[in-house]
Amino acid sequence: MEIFAHLMDGFLLAFEPLNLGLVIAGVILGMFIGAMPGLGSVNGVAILLPMTYLVPPTSAVIFLGAIYYGAMYGGAISSIMLGIPGASTAVATTFDGRPMALKGEADRALVAAATASFVGGSISVVLFTLFAPPLAHVALAFSAPEEFALMLLAFATFVGLGGDDIPKTFFSIFIGLVFSAVGLDIISGEPRLIFMDLPGFFHGINFLVLAIGIYGIGEMLWTIETTKGNMKISQANITVRRIWEALVSLKSGIKTMVMGSFLGYFVGILPAAGATPGALMAYGVAKGMSKDPDSFGKGNVNGVLAPESANNAASTGSMLPMLTLGIPGSPTTAILLGGMVIWGLDPGPMLFVEHKEFVWGLIASLYAANFFAVLINLAFIPAFLWVLRMPFTILAPVIFVLCIIGGYAPTQDMHDVWLMLIFGIVGYLMRKLDYPMAPAVLAIVLGPLAETSMRQSLLMSSGSFDIFFFRPISGVIMVIAIILLILPMLHSFNRMMRHRASRWPL
């Protein structure tokens, strides 16, 4: 098998002392960068890129790859511990990770996140090793109509599979879509919805601003109100035995993790999608697969397993179009791509032929990074739990400051900080009125992707919607999406009729 020969060469390269050291250093650095709200793998890789000229290109990309992986693990930590998404990719982890921590199961949530990340990373890297070139062709077959169909499917998983109040879910989605429309219209180039002509709206509303506002500030206000500041969370004593028990108890979640890994990987492969939509979609599907969908959002461990396995799998997946086509599958790989140009490598169809050593060294180092990331992560869990033992009166101001840093860091614009605070207050009010907030976050992430691909498709077809249905891949996805959208409505209509029938028997 030619692939295995290449992979062995890659392993020899990845286990050179310099490279192995870089993998470990990268994982640790990445974990802390990922755990800092607002600083995700994008920022980590961008900040550390200029450091890499000290080492040869293969070592450099191994280092950055390890940071990328480490950040995927780290993002879950602040989502669970503080309720602030540490990185955009970990937003979905907040939905159930935070409630678990509040129930005193923070250790279980952290172990679940680390394990799921490991499973996601492992499955995806094996898929990567075996099927990289054929999957590149799948990515090529995906054009605007297919992308739109996929986005519609993502929305459908959220509307259709939930047991939530459907009108309120729709309301939440539409609010998110309106926010996602702010900024520049990609097709006409005109500015849209620039409120009060504030220049800060030109770059659109960064969805992290919304997510941190709602989940950081809004949740904090909510907690303060409900507990009057007397909050006690997670008094659990952390022992090796408890971690082991937590690990064993994850057996029931294997199906969720495998689903998340495959889904995340395939979404990651598609250019422009990246790990965040992958994680959100996996969350939606996990909720749909569950026998007890109502427990999601209230601390179901599957709600942590699905997005965490998916975001790690997607981060591997998004390297595929980067390496084979020269197109970044996520913002982070866009920076990595820039790095490869600086090191004198030409990402694109020829990379696998011209720089075999580099490609296989990178793949092998992904195996290594994944292995070390899970070990380091599990080892650090007691330290993270210590944070939760702090009194809430100390923790709340720390969270507040971290939220502000998180709002400022991505765009370095005070405008976004003010916006985040407003979202926090609105999020708190919506929470009081029992509106689900996750669909709004989903909408602001997927809205721009869906809009762009829909309008590109309609330009291609001169305005005809046939284009979505008469192409084999997009046709199939569209049909599934529509069924998922309609089923729950029929279901609740049915329930209403039966309800009525039982009250007024004919």
Place this chain on the structure above:
Amino acid sequence: MLSIFTKFAKGLAVASVAAMVPFAASAEWTPKKPIDFIIMAGKGGGADKMARLMQSVIQKNNMSPMPLTPINKSGGTGAEALIHLKQKTGDDHTIMVTLNSFYTTPMRQSGLGVDVMTFTPIGRMAEDTFLLWVKSDSGINNVDEFVAAVKAKKDGEWLMGGTGSGSEDNILTDYLNATYGLKIKYIPYKGGGDVAKALAGGHIQSTVNNPSEQDGFFKAGTTKPLAAFTDERLAMYPDAPTFKELGKDFSYFMQRSVVGAPGMSAEAAAYYQKLFADVYKTTEWQEYKAKKSLQGEFLTGDGLKSYWAKAIKTHEGLLK
């Protein structure tokens, strides 16, 4: 194991020493704090890659006592970045990497109130080139066959992909339509990489990408250039004639320049002009230029300003 730590420690030490010791010996102006390096485009695009290359060249060769902090401001086809720079009038620590939206965005959005001629000229690092690309298996070998193939399709069925709307790619598509009497439909994408992929996947029929965006697929034999929008044939694609050879008096380039905030002090402007003139001379930059088929000599000061004035006139003509 040890070697990587010493290597990293050395790197860190060099970086921190460089950051702590301002060049006390020289009386010339030097930056007092980290320099904001605004990028007028999103992360991962051509302008971004180039900005990060310049940043790493400066850092690697210890050319500046203070680091450059890259900040992407891509909103509104560069409108956000232009407004930011205008608000920084008189600031000595804000510079920007720019391209042709530097001219076109203020023209399209006159409400911005930005006059780019007031910006401080620092250096034109290169000019990027454009070519007309089709798929290799399209059976099209030259511009005449291209025109025939487009005309054989129904109006609006020939799709040209490009980066953004109102961009360089859009201008070139309009040019082809006007000059050859065609009805090509232009589909905007987010970046040159997406455009190249759409062509390779057969979802669009042609592009006017830069070599840096399309070259990978050219080498892989998936796409081929038909003609170049340059004055002379490009060394990398000797078989593609220029539009000038084909009897059209037309060429089009994209500037890759660095500008400073309006009203920057003369001393600071002189410092940055020298800094980027030095960057231009480095082997790293020259290699990059050759590899990506970039053209154009270094321009600065009044030379760069008159280049802008000329380009603005050209674009006013093209956008009519």
